[in-house]
Amino acid sequence: MPLLEVNNLSVAFARYAGGFQRRMEQAIVGLDLSVEAGEIVAVIGSSGSGKSLLAHAVLGILPGHAQVTGTIQYDGEPLNERRIAALRGNEIVLVPQSVSFLDPLQRVGAQVRTTARGTDPTATVRSVFKRLRLAEAVGRLFPFQLSGGMARRVLVSTAAVSAARLIVADEPTPGMQAEDVNETLSMLREMADKGSGVLLITHDIEAALRVADKVAVFYAGTTVELAKAADFAGDGSNLRHPYSRALWQALPRNGFKPLPGTQPSQDELPSGCLFAPRCPFATEACSAERPAIREVRGGWTRCFHAS
Amino acid sequence: MLRNLCAFAGWKAIRLVLLLAAVSVISFMLIEWSPIDPVQAYIGADMLRVGPEQREAIAAYWGLDRPPAERFFKWAAALLQGDMGTSMIYRQPVSQVIAERFAASALLMAAAWLLSGLVGFAAGVIAAARRGRLIDRAVQWICYTLASTPPFWLGLLLLMTFAVWLGWFPVGLSVPAGVLADQVTLADRIRHMALPALTLSVAGIAPVALHTRQKLIDVLSSDYVLFAKARGEKGAGLLLRHGLRNIAIPAVTLQFASFSELFGGAVLAEQVFSYPGLGQATVEAGLRGDVPLLLGLVLCSAVFVFAGNTMADLIGRMIDPRIREGKVL
Ligand code: SF4
Numbered sequence: 239m240p241l242l243e244v245n246n247l248s249v250a251f252a253r254y255a256g257g258f259q260r261r262m263e264q265a266i267v268g269l270d271l272s273v274e275a276g277e278i279v280a281v282i283g284s285s286g287s288g289k290s291l292l293a294h295a296v297l298g299i300l301p302g303h304a305q306v307t308g309t310i311q312y313d314g315e316p317l318n319e320r321r322i323a324a325l326r327g328n329e330i331v332l333v334p335q336s337v338s339f340l341d342p343l344q345r346v347g348a349q350v351r352t353t354a355r356g357t358d359p360t361a362t363v364r365s366v367f368k369r370l371r372l373a374e375a376v377g378r379l380f381p382f383q384l385s386g387g388m389a390r391r392v393l394v395s396t397a398a399v400s401a402a403r404l405i406v407a408d409e410p411t412p413g414m415q416a417e418d419v420n421e422t423l424s425m426l427r428e429m430a431d432k433g434s435g436v437l438l439i440t441h442d443i444e445a446a447l448r449v450a451d452k453v454a455v456f457y458a459g460t461t462v463e464l465a466k467a468a469d470f471a472g473d474g475s476n477l478r479h480p481y482s483r484a485l486w487q488a489l490p491r492n493g494f495k496p497l498p499g500t501q502p503s504q505d506e507l508p509s510g511c512l513f514a515p516r517c518p519f520a521t522e523a524c525s526a527e528r529p530a531i532r533e534v535r536g537g538w539t540r541c542f543h544a545s
Numbered sequence: 546m547l548r549n550l551c552a553f554a555g556w557k558a559i560r561l562v563l564l565l566a567a568v569s570v571i572s573f574m575l576i577e578w579s580p581i582d583p584v585q586a587y588i589g590a591d592m593l594r595v596g597p598e599q600r601e602a603i604a605a606y607w608g609l610d611r612p613p614a615e616r617f618f619k620w621a622a623a624l625l626q627g628d629m630g631t632s633m634i635y636r637q638p639v640s641q642v643i644a645e646r647f648a649a650s651a652l653l654m655a656a657a658w659l660l661s662g663l664v665g666f667a668a669g670v671i672a673a674a675r676r677g678r679l680i681d682r683a684v685q686w687i688c689y690t691l692a693s694t695p696p697f698w699l700g701l702l703l704l705m706t707f708a709v710w711l712g713w714f715p716v717g718l719s720v721p722a723g724v725l726a727d728q729v730t731l732a733d734r735i736r737h738m739a740l741p742a743l744t745l746s747v748a749g750i751a752p753v754a755l756h757t758r759q760k761l762i763d764v765l766s767s768d769y770v771l772f773a774k775a776r777g778e779k780g781a782g783l784l785l786r787h788g789l790r791n792i793a794i795p796a797v798t799l800q801f802a803s804f805s806e807l808f809g810g811a812v813l814a815e816q817v818f819s820y821p822g823l824g825q826a827t828v829e830a831g832l833r834g835d836v837p838l839l840l841g842l843v844l845c846s847a848v849f850v851f852a853g854n855t856m857a858d859l860i861g862r863m864i865d866p867r868i869r870e871g872k873v874l
Contacts (some may be wrong), residue, residue, distance in 0.1 A: 297775045301766070327777020339772035341787050343794075343866060352776045380866045396776065 239314050240272035241435040242296065242404055247271075247308035247395045249291050249300065253505065263505045265291050267459040267512070269307070270531050270538070273435040275403070278426060280446035281439045282485065283456030284501065289439045290335060292456075293408040296437070297332050298322035312404065325444060331397045333407035337389035340381040340383055346392050347377025355401040366398045370421060386413045394422050398429070405429060411445055423449045443470075448497050455482045458501050458512040461531070463542070464538040478539035511541070519543055553862075557855055564851060565844055569621065572843045573836075577613050581834040620837065630837030632666045634829060639841040642826065647845070649814070650822030652734070654807050656742040657814075661749030662800045668750065669757025670792075672785060676762060684754060692751040696810055700744040700817035707740060714740050716818075741818040749803065756799060760792045767791075798861045804853030808846050 249266040265288045273279045281289055296310060298319055310317045312325070320464045322330070331353055340349055347363065354362045367374060370391040376384070384392060390413055397405045407426060411419045427449045430436045442448050446453065447467050455463040459471050463479040470477065474486040486498040499516040508514055510525035517524065521543070604610045608619070613869045614747060620630060629639035672684035691699075715737050765788060773787050812824035819825070823842065830839040862868045 294771070299771050299774050323779065326775050332772065332775040334768070334772050334775070336768070338768040341769040341773065341791070343790050344786070349776075352773075352778065380870065382867050385872065 240311075241275045241313060242271075242273040242437065243309075243311040244269060244292075244294070244296070245309045246272040247292075247295060247310065248306070249288070249295055249302075250305045252303060252305070261505060262305075264507055265304075265459055265504055266295070267462050267507065268528075271437075271454050271461055271464070273404070273437050275435050276430055276433050277451040278430045278436040278438055278449055279452045279454060280450035281437065281454045281456050281461075282441065282443050282446055288459040288505060289441075289456055289503070290408050293332060293406045293437070293439055296322075296404075296406050297326050297330065299326075299332075327400075328355075328404065328419050330404045331400045331402040333397045333405065333410045335408045337384065337386070337393070339393065340389070342381050345378055345380060346384065350377070350392065350396050350399060353396050353402075354399040359399070359475055362399045363395070366395045369425065370395055370398070370417070376462055387415055387418055390414050391418055391422070394425065398425050402429075402434060404435045404437070406439070408439045409441070410438070411440065411442055414503055443485060444491075455479060455485065457481050458507060459504060460512060460540065461538075462513060462540045464531075466537065469537065476535075478534045478537055478544040479513075479541050480517050480519055513541075552693045553859075557628040557858075561848070561851055568843055568847045569624075569840060570617075570737040572840055573613070573617050576834070576836055576839060579834070581832070595823065600696075620840065629841045632830070632838040633835045634833050635835075638759075639837050642822070642838060643841055643845055646821065646823045646826045649820070650811055650824060653738055653742050653745065653815070653820065653822055654811055656738060657745035657810070658800070658803075660742065660746035662754055664797075665750040666757050666796055666870075670756040670761055670784075670789070672687060672754065673761035673765065674788075676765075678814075680701025684758070685782065688754050691747060692755075696744060697813045697817050699747060700741070700814055703740050703744055704817065721827045737820070741814045744817070745807070745814045748810050749806065753796070753800065757792060760795055761788055764788050764791045770832055779873055794861060794865050797864070798857045801853045801857035801860065805850040808849060823832070 247266055247269040248264065250262045250264050252260055253263045254260055269292065271279065271281070271292075281292065283289060291300065291304075295306060298317070300306065312321070312330070313393050315321070317325075326332070340346060350363055350366075351359055354360075356362045363377065364374060367376065372391055372395065376388065376392070381389065390410065393497065394407070397407065405426065410422055410426075411430070415424065423445060426436050426438060430449075430451075438446060438450060447470050450467045453463075453465050453467050453470065454461045455465070463477065463481065463482045465477060469474075470482075470486055473481040474492070477483045477486060481497075484490060484495075488494045488497060497516060502512065502515065503508055504506055508525065510527055511517065511520070511529050514524045515521045529542045531538050531540050534544045579683075601610070611619075621735070625629060631637070632639050632642050635642050668684050669687075672681040675681050700824075704716065708714045709753055765784075770783065770787050773783055778786065808824070811822060812827055814820070815822045815824035816828055823846070827840065827842045830842060
């Protein structure tokens with residue numbers, strides 16, 4: 239049984255577009271994903287594809303006007319509002335995206351301690367700070383006194399001091415020095431090895447592939463492929479979806495071949511396959527209907543023509 | 546830190562001196578150009594019995610026959626030596642008139658200031674915490690109604706209801722008429738102050754409440770409140786730790802910076818309730834061309850407003866760690 243299982247999750251926001259016209263903006267469209275205990279699942283995709291909303295949806299902190307459909311199961315039971323309210327901060331923690339998630343008027347040490355568990359929370363904080371090369375004095379600073387890289391490490395430490403079974407890390411590494419990236423990733427790996435599940439949301443594919451067990455490829459608000467990290471190898475022929483392959487080939491080490499075109503805007507999604515406008519293999523059938531997710535070669539993909 | 550503070554004090558002192566100089570010159574010029582003839586205003590109802598020679602004598606006595614520039618510099622020179630001149634309408638030294646009036650007004654303004662600050666802040670917090678609910682809409686509705694009500698009209702309404710019809714409070718003045726000064730009790734003073742203070746504070750509640758509400762709503766939808774929730778914080782604890790802490794600084798700053806509105810409101814409220822405070826004295830001095838008193842009052846109110854703004858700055862500096870522990874002055 240997976241620790242976290244997201245089925246057909248959609249998140250939409252009502253937007254007032256000129257005059258009194260109200261239109262729904264689909265931020266996440268029929269997303270499927272699962273995380274087993276002891277593994278890191280990386281969610282990769284370019285920025286602006288709704289990845290942060292996935293994190294917020296799992297933690298139940300989406301804004302009030304968001305309309306959510308689909309199911310999120312944790313530990314085999316639906317993660318409803320009541321249940322997540324009791325679990326977050328204890329069993330489920332978030333590593334947020336930027337320093338703006340720290341209260342500007344509270345010392346960072348106090349903020350990190352709210353998630354610290356164990357017999358001696360202060361000692362836990364101290365040892366985690368040490369590993370992340372944060373001086374003890376950093377705990378007495380206010381967020382505005384942190385450098386960008388320091389702030390990132392403080393944010394990561396909020397998860398590392400916890401005893402959480404599920405860690406949702408939303409872009410934890412950008413702006414960090416290589417050393418800190420490594421330390422952060424190995425910390426997440428350690429937590430996974432101790433039996434926690436980690437959902438690592440990132441646009442840094444290379445970093446993600448170093449520690450992840452599985453990869454979910456995110457495009458225009460949905461997962462187009464769920465693959466093993468090992469499938470990202472060679473020329474990418476083990477991958478199942480044309481977008482995954484394009485992402486893989488766009489990496490510097492694979493020749494930097496960029497994919498032409500841009501992601502569709504979330505309020506003008508194509509009616510068929512979301513990737514059809516940019517897909518070199520698109521056929522008429524692709525624009526007629528959205529491909530459902532299906533199993534292909536031990537992974538999952540949303541493509542009519544994958545085999 | 547200490548050096549910062551000294552620089553701050555020095556800078557503020559220079560600003561104050563410049564401000565006072567400018568305010569004196571401008572007020573003097575305005576009075577000079579105003580259509581009110583101080584001699585006539587001084588004589589008042591006795592107009593018909595005073596001949597031209599006597600008028601000249603009066604003008605000479607008050608120095609009103611001299612050119613304006615000369616009078617101004619004479620007044621300024623005396624002021625520098627601590628002499629604010631003599632009030633024409635009260636025939637007392639200006640400093641004494643102001644001191645007496647200030648005592649009465651200070652009580653009134655302090656009561657109104659505290660009341661509007663506390664009630665406004667509480668109403669704003671409740672509205673924001675219950676955003677979109679009935680109580681929020683009620684608070685907003687009341688605030689917009691209050692904000693669009695002229696204070697003097699509100700004062701008259703209160704006066705009619707509570708003083709005239711119900712007779713709970715006296716109609717005017719700051720102490721009961723015909724009672725010796727040393728027999729006036731604190732209860733008497735409070736009874737006389739209640740309605741003007743209420744009028745004055747009601748006018749101040751709406752902006753404080755609406756501002757607090759908006760700020761708290763912003764804070765509650767901020768990333769850091771989201772993350773606090775994600776860390777398991779909730780309810781009153783969350784509101785207290787992250788919400789109130791973050792709106793306290795702007796609220797306190799705003800409250801101290803509102804001294805000018807407070808003074809402006811006091812002028813109206815005191816007029817409606819014939820409450821003998823600074824505001825009423827200002828109206829009198831203006832209408833009857835009492836130049837020394839008016840200038841004295843203008844200077845005092847400028848110092849008062851300036852003190853409020855300085856306090857706002859200083860307190861902001863002391864309680865905001867971003868300024869306190871940062872490098873910015
Ligand atoms: S379904 Fe069609 S358009 Fe979509 S990815 Fe597959 S081949 Fe391309």
